[in-house]
Amino acid sequence: MVAGAGIWGASVALALAEDGWRVTLVERHQPGHLRQASAGETRLLRCSHGDDEWYAKLARRARDGWRELSRRAGEELYTESGVVWFARRADGWERRSAAVLARLGIPHEVWEPDRAAHMFPGFRGDDLTFALWEPLAGVLRARRAVQVTAGLALDAGVRLVRGRAEPYGAGAVRVGEEVIRADRVVWAVGAWLPEVFPEVARRTGLMVTRQDTLHFAAPAEWALPPVPAWLDYDGSMYGHGDLGGAGMKVTSDEEGPPYEPEGGDRRVSARGEQVARAYLERRFPALAGANVLLGQVCQYGLTPDAEWIIAEVAEDTWVLGGDSGHGFKHAPALAAYVLAVLNGEREPETRFGLHGRTATRGLRTSGGTDLSSGVKGDLDS
Secondary structure, eight states: OOOOOHHHHHHHHHHHHHHHOOEEEESSSSSTTTTTTSSSSEEEEOOTHHHHHHHHHHHHHHHHHHHHHHHTTTSSSSSSSOOEESSSSSSSSHHHHHHHHHHTTTEEEEEEHHHHHHHHOOOOTTTEEEEEESSSOEEEEEHHHHHHHHHHHHHTOOOOSSSSSSEEETTTEETTTTTEEOEEEEOOOOGHHHHHOOHHHHTTTEEEEEEEEEEEEEOOBBTTSOEEEEEEEETTEESSSSTTTOOEEEEOOOOBBOOOOTTOOOOOOOHHHHHHHHHHHHOOOTTTTTOEEEEEEEEEETTOOOOOOOEETTTTEEEEETTTTTSGGHHOOOOHHHHHHHSSSOOOOOGSSSSOOOOOOOOOOOOTTTTHHHHHHHHHH
16 A cells, blocks of 8 residues: 555555555545645756765666656656756866766766856856756656656556545554555655654654745747756756746755645745746846746655655555655656565665764755855845
């Protein structure tokens, strides 16, 4: 049984069903509902993860998984536009990422800033030392991908039960008046993890934060592709060109305030728009006054070190979490990994265990980077 039909839960349910398991998938709303962190308009797929090889290799396998899911669905869930990293330091996070990509044989190029400028209309890169190009990277249609993955799971025989799942002893879950018993129970409830397993959240330091996402109106030359996606690690910002008429995405990856995912206000804050516009003015000044086409509030469920939680909390009861900010793209490959764990073919890495986490930033475009205070100060000025 799998509780939670976000991208991780739906992907694990699909992998289990196609491996021959009888699977029940429980979701209190419906797959792809707008409260899910998985239900944003888009997510990025990229292999760069600083010094870390494990996530880089998993992301490379996930790319193949997304391409196959797109083929099966008969629609484009993944647009391979390429991704450009804006490197502010000669020896920073992007340089370490490039070294890992080189060791793993993952295609990439290191560019002078002027070459990156040719990829974006009206680009301003006078603060950059170089750019890192990942050609086999791009943008996922996130909410649609959740719906398609859940649909494929149902086609494979998964039973969908609507309702709020609660732990009910070893190998059992209560949904309303029904008690569902299973050989394995997998909890993939995203930002609801602290509500369902408060002790897991306490031990790992997992927090849920509010994140504002904005898409701006942009001229035709900002279509994605040919304009690639982009990330600014030291600026804690990322985005992409206009995909399917939804506008140009410009979003801060700085962790927001604590947030309650079920009943929290879903209106984008004035502060969120201010930060996005300040970045536009700095990097893409011609778009600084563009209208907001789409604003969404989602949430991160994030551990202090941004490492995931994949752990057995009781006999045959597993919890997956802490995936926000860099988990969506990995889903097809992560599901295969979890399947191997549940089949007893491997043990999860100790990094994903129920232990205290040291606050570090190296896996995503977080607000806690070395230059973040200065960058945010620039944005506020």
